[in-house]
Structure formats: C-alpha cells, structure tokens
Amino acid sequence: MxxxxxxxxxxxxxxxxxxxxxxxxxxxxxxxxxxxxxxxxxxxxxxxxxxxxxxxxxxxxxxxxxxxxxxxxxxxxxxxxxxxxxxxxxxxxxxxxxxxxxxxxxxxxxxxxxxxxxxxxxxxxxxxxxxxxQVKRYGHTKNLKLGQDVTVYSKTLPPAQSQVTGNLENHLAIETPVSADGSPMKYRPGATLKVRFIRDSGKVYVFLTKLREYRKVDGIDNMLVDHSDKVEQNQLRKSPRREFNRPAYFQPVEVITEGKGKKARRRAVVNKNRRFLGQIEDISRGGCALYSRNPMRKGALLKIRFDFASGEDISVFGKVRSVEPTKPFGGLMHVAFTRVSMQHLNEIQSYVYGFFEE
Structure with missing residues (x-):
C-alpha cells in the first residue's frame, strides 16, 4: 500500500x-x-x-x-x-x-x-x-455582545467579516463590511442576510435577518438588522473551531494509477500547475472552512498552505466534505484534514484554544 x-x-x-x-x-x-x-x-x-x-x-x-x-x-x-x-x-x-x-x-x-x-x-x-x-445555548440575538465577530452572507455580495457594534431593543447593529478596496459594501435595504458567528469554545451559530437601514455613529457606518429568536447551531465538526480569516493557497491532489494488472499502484500527487487563492474563515484541529471563488467539488482532495501572523508556515492535506455556494460567485468548502504533522496540529490547537493570539 x-x-x-x-x-x-x-x-x-x-x-x-x-x-x-x-x-x-x-x-x-x-x-x-x-x-x-x-x-x-x-x-x-x-x-x-x-x-x-x-x-x-x-x-x-x-x-x-x-x-x-x-x-x-x-x-x-x-x-x-x-x-x-x-x-x-x-x-x-x-x-x-x-x-x-x-x-x-x-x-x-x-x-x-x-x-x-x-x-x-x-x-x-x-x-x-x-x-x-453542552449546556450552553443561544436562543436570541439579544444575547450577543458588542464586539462579537460575525460573517455576513447575502445573495448579491461575497461573504464579509464584520462585528456587532450595538444591541438595541428592536435591532442589532453590525458594522457595515468593507470590500477589498476599502469601500463600504452596500446591501439592498430589506434584503435577507445570513449571519454566522462562533461562541462557546468553537460552536458555530447562524441566523437569518433583514437589513432595515444604515446609520452612521461616531463616524462608523452601521447596518441595523432585525433581531432573531431562531439562532441555530451549525456545528459540522466535533472539534472546537475559531475564527481565522487569513488567506491560504490550495492545490488539487490527484490519485493516479501506475502500471497494469497486479503491478498497478495508485499514487497521490499534488498538482503543482494549479494553485488557487482562498481564505480560511475558521479552523479547528480536524478541519477548516475555506472560502474561494474557485471552490473544489465535494469529495475532492487538496493541499492547503497558510501561515499564522507569527510567520509559522503550515501545510495540511484534506478532503472537501461539503460546499456551500455563495452568491454571486464562489463557495465555502468544509474541509476535513486527512494528514497534518503533529507539530503543525499542535500549532493549530494552540491558536484554537487561545494559547497564543494572532
């Protein structure tokens, strides 16, 4: 073998x-x-x-x-x-x-x-x-605290990172996300948004809401969205995860067959001629959520390279378990790690559990 x-x-x-x-x-x-x-x-x-x-x-x-x-x-x-x-x-x-x-x-x-x-x-x-x-739950967005990191999804714009800036009686205030060029991302008033956040040592929660209006406070652009009492847990992985939001490169891994008959052997090869840019949205010891404009299909094998702010270079191999399409383009790949060195695994866990900060 x-x-x-x-x-x-x-x-x-x-x-x-x-x-x-x-x-x-x-x-x-x-x-x-x-x-x-x-x-x-x-x-x-x-x-x-x-x-x-x-x-x-x-x-x-x-x-x-x-x-x-x-x-x-x-x-x-x-x-x-x-x-x-x-x-x-x-x-x-x-x-x-x-x-x-x-x-x-x-x-x-x-x-x-x-x-x-x-x-x-x-x-x-x-x-x-x-x-x-196991005993902790988030039943309502009124329980969210100021400064909570969130990811905003819509049908017209790519996923964007932001944070909670206010928790009002009837609305939740979220800082208006900005695009790569630094300009505010404009969603249509009344548009349905999906908001995702991580709490409880790595549990992921999502809720749907509607954008009501924009409001500037102390020079900061904010979106006022409806509160929701349907905050659902969306944990696909058993291990705790943590927001990461750092770029990563990934390459397809192909399994090829060499020889014929009883001498046939299969070998996994990294395709060095194809390399794509993505962003790891969150990470755990067992996998990560990787966004890309060029997502790979479910079941695909890949190699991912990324680093921490400290400069530590990490390489992992994984398999795409599922893909969430994101409009207007791209998708969020849920990747299960299939091979990672023990040293790199410890580096990842040290970050996930807050033993060192980015």
Missing amino acids: NPMLLQFIAKADNTSAIISAIIFGALVLLMILSARRGGGGGGSRRSSYNKGSFKKTGKNLGLESHHIQLLQKAVKDNNIANPQRLYQSPGYLNKILQNVISDVEDANMSRGERNRVINEIFEIKRRISRGAD
Whole structure:
C-alpha cells in the first residue's frame, strides 16, 4: 500500500496505547523536573482535595485515566486549592495547561514524543470544553455582545467579516463590511442576510435577518438588522473551531494509477500547475472552512498552505466534505484534514484554544 495514498484515504492510526505509555513516562519525567524546580522547599502549601470527586467529574466530561492523572499532577505542582476550577474556568485551565506544556518542552524526550504528549494535553482541553459547553445555548440575538465577530452572507455580495457594534431593543447593529478596496459594501435595504458567528469554545451559530437601514455613529457606518429568536447551531465538526480569516493557497491532489494488472499502484500527487487563492474563515484541529471563488467539488482532495501572523508556515492535506455556494460567485468548502504533522496540529490547537493570539 502506497503511503501517499493512505494519507488521504485511510483513517488516522489508533495510537491511544502508545500515547498512554508516553503520558505515563512523561509524568515521571515531569515529576523529576518539578522537584528540581521546586528545590525541595518544605514551606510550600500542599493541595488537599477530594480526589474521588475530581476523578468522577473528569470521567463525566469524557477524560481518560491518564488525562486525570496528568491534571492531578498539575494540581500538586501548582498548589491548586480548588481543583474543580480546572473544569469550570476555561481561562484558568489554559493557564495551568500552559505550565504543563512548558514542563514538557523542558523534559528530556524526543521531539516526536514531546509533540504527542502536547497533543494529548490539548485533547484534555478539547474534552473539558466540549463537556462544559453542552449546556450552553443561544436562543436570541439579544444575547450577543458588542464586539462579537460575525460573517455576513447575502445573495448579491461575497461573504464579509464584520462585528456587532450595538444591541438595541428592536435591532442589532453590525458594522457595515468593507470590500477589498476599502469601500463600504452596500446591501439592498430589506434584503435577507445570513449571519454566522462562533461562541462557546468553537460552536458555530447562524441566523437569518433583514437589513432595515444604515446609520452612521461616531463616524462608523452601521447596518441595523432585525433581531432573531431562531439562532441555530451549525456545528459540522466535533472539534472546537475559531475564527481565522487569513488567506491560504490550495492545490488539487490527484490519485493516479501506475502500471497494469497486479503491478498497478495508485499514487497521490499534488498538482503543482494549479494553485488557487482562498481564505480560511475558521479552523479547528480536524478541519477548516475555506472560502474561494474557485471552490473544489465535494469529495475532492487538496493541499492547503497558510501561515499564522507569527510567520509559522503550515501545510495540511484534506478532503472537501461539503460546499456551500455563495452568491454571486464562489463557495465555502468544509474541509476535513486527512494528514497534518503533529507539530503543525499542535500549532493549530494552540491558536484554537487561545494559547497564543494572532
């Protein structure tokens, strides 16, 4: 079986047993490292808590035993008086997990092992976030806060990024999007718009509304649209996602057959003669939403290249799961990643979970 072909059509390898062994080994290394850092000082306060309750909460959120063990070690190392706070406060959990990642970076292990352990730390974050957010809902646009990033869709203009600038009694104020040349995008009053936004650690919501009027406030052009009590969740991916809105290049990947009969072999090849520009609207560990004026068909394979503001260059391979046509042209491709290096996957997760900012 050709490895290049398998990277596109095969499911990810089940490495849970390997990861578990690595996690346990990493725990030993981290304990040694933490003891050295702590200098053996006997005056530090030790955390005392109900370990049974902590384990039960973790299991209810979907954590595995080695996840909980790693968190328990973090509780001890950071002298956390209220460990349940790790399950309740996303910001506090980020802070503690960043400390754990810092210890992993300093530990004596190979880069491959280090990347796998860090990936498992992000898995802890993903599971806790997913379990905690199941109870959250957005039933009405009156719940939207000022500054919320949104994407506006219409039948006449391409998708555009904007933000909520006001939440009035009868209307929602959205800053009028601007085109590439900096001029305001003008939608017809009374036009139906679809507005999309991301909240709750990566859940996507959409609602339909009508544009009522334009109004300038403090020199800023705003659109007043109707409120809606039908805000629907539109999450196609299991993993949390985050707005990205950065350019990307993508190329088709074709599977060709070489040889005949029993000697026939299939090989995946990147078409270097065709390259298209798009924009990644949001991203997660498992995929992205990629807008382009030249979308590929459902089921197509592709290679995507993009970078972070830090300059980190990322390459991923993926498969188009679905395409949403956008008027007057183009489409939004929902891409599932089929192959991405562990290092790049960790870079993506670090951004998605807010461990570093663009």
